[in-house]
Amino acid sequence: MPTNHWRRIRDFMQTVGQDTPSDVTVPAEAVRLLRAKLILEEALETTAALGVAVTLKDTSRVKFDDLTFSPDGEVDLECVVDGCADISVVTIGTLISFGVDDEPVLEEVDRANLRKFGPGSYMRADGKWIKPPGWTPPDIAGVLARQSA
Numbered sequence: 743m744p745t746n747h748w749r750r751i752r753d754f755m756q757t758v759g760q761d762t763p764s765d766v767t768v769p770a771e772a773v774r775l776l777r778a779k780l781i782l783e784e785a786l787e788t789t790a791a792l793g794v795a796v797t798l799k800d801t802s803r804v805k806f807d808d809l810t811f812s813p814d815g816e817v818d819l820e821c822v823v824d825g826c827a828d829i830s831v832v833t834i835g836t837l838i839s840f841g842v843d844d845e846p847v848l849e850e851v852d853r854a855n856l857r858k859f860g861p862g863s864y865m866r867a868d869g870k871w872i873k874p875p876g877w878t879p880p881d882i883a884g885v886l887a888r889q890s891a
Contacts, residue, residue: 744843751834763841766890773839780832788825791818846885854880 744752752762761769768774789796795814798804837844860874 743845745845745848747830748834748838748844751831752838754831755835755838760835760839762838766841766886769839777832777836777839781829781836784825784828784832788822788829790814791821791825793817842886843889846889847880847882850880850882850885854878 755762761773763769769777786796789811793813793815795812797810797812799808799810801808834844837847854877857877858871858873860877862874863877864872866872
């Protein structure tokens with residue numbers, strides 16, 4: 743069952759004429775391109791509000807490791823909060839465009855994240871938590887199969 747947040751976003755998408763399929767699907771290329779652009783736009787706006795500049799190294803295809811992050815100004819708390827909410831809207835909207843309910847996916851990912859604190863896990867110097875040996879990722883395929891059934 744989807745969250746209330748999901749329902750509000752679906753209502754918005756339907757109001758503006760976007761497809762909101764009720765079954766799990768892969769949407770058309772134009773929809774996927776729109777979702778990718780919306781996600782990246784909101785992420786970059788939020789990053790700027792955090793006072794961080796993102797620059798691209800020379801490359802033909804962008805990967806995370808091709809980006810450089812550096813402090814670049816003051817933090818705009820209001821824009822950070824707005825950006826985080828907007829990121830949620832565009833990512834949940836992407837799930838909706840694929841016909842996927844958010845609650846079962848979020849629960850599965852949350853369970854997997856909590857398993858990251860097992861024996862052998864640790865925090866890297868940059869603050870990222872490293873998973874323990876034997877950690878298992880979220881069973882997204884299982885969630886999708888249950889939703890499709």
